[in-house]
Amino acid sequence: MRFFIRKKRQPPAIIIVALIDVLIVVLIFLMVTTTFKKTLPSVKVALPESTQATKSGASESPPLVIVIEPSGSLRFGPEAIPVTLDKLKSELQAAVARNPQVKVSLSGDKGAPWGQVIKVLDIVKETNVKVLSAFTKQPGQP
Numbered sequence: 001m002r003f004f005i006r007k008k009r010q011p012p013a014i015i016i017v018a019l020i021d022v023l024i025v026v027l028i029f030l031m032v033t034t035t036f037k038k039t040l041p042s043v044k045v046a047l048p049e050s051t052q053a054t055k056s057g058a059s060e061s062p063p064l065v066i067v068i069e070p071s072g073s074l075r076f077g078p079e080a081i082p083v084t085l086d087k088l089k090s091e092l093q094a095a096v097a098r099n100p101q102v103k104v105s106l107s108g109d110k111g112a113p114w115g116q117v118i119k120v121l122d123i124v125k126e127t128n129v130k131v132l133s134a135f136t137k138q139p140g141q142p
Helices: 016-033 085-098 114-126
Strands: 064-068 074-076 081-083 103-108 131-134
Touching: 064 085, 064 114, 074 085, 081 085, 085 114, 103 114
Parallel strands: 064 103, 103 131
Antiparallel strands: 064 074, 074 081
């Protein structure tokens, strides 16, 4: 009888450092390829409630946003730059000259001065903006 001497096999070694390197590369790839969408300026306002509130969806052209803060100060556009009433009027006139079908959305805090809201609405009407909407929230939502 012949007995074979079997060589003892070593278990395969797992190189953890290489696995960590691969996971870091995958993580960096996901971070670089992910896009972040900024829809509203980062100004904190408490929206008033409305039973007719609708969820905003994707539209072909985003509206110009006018924000009325609780102190009554105004911000305009996607960058939420501070403006005065005169500057707001000239910006809206320029926007209507570029695109007659421009849409404007009013986003005002529920504690905003009512007189300031009326002044903004008058300016919007004077500049011949065809579509004006207001940001609201449905009752019971934060």
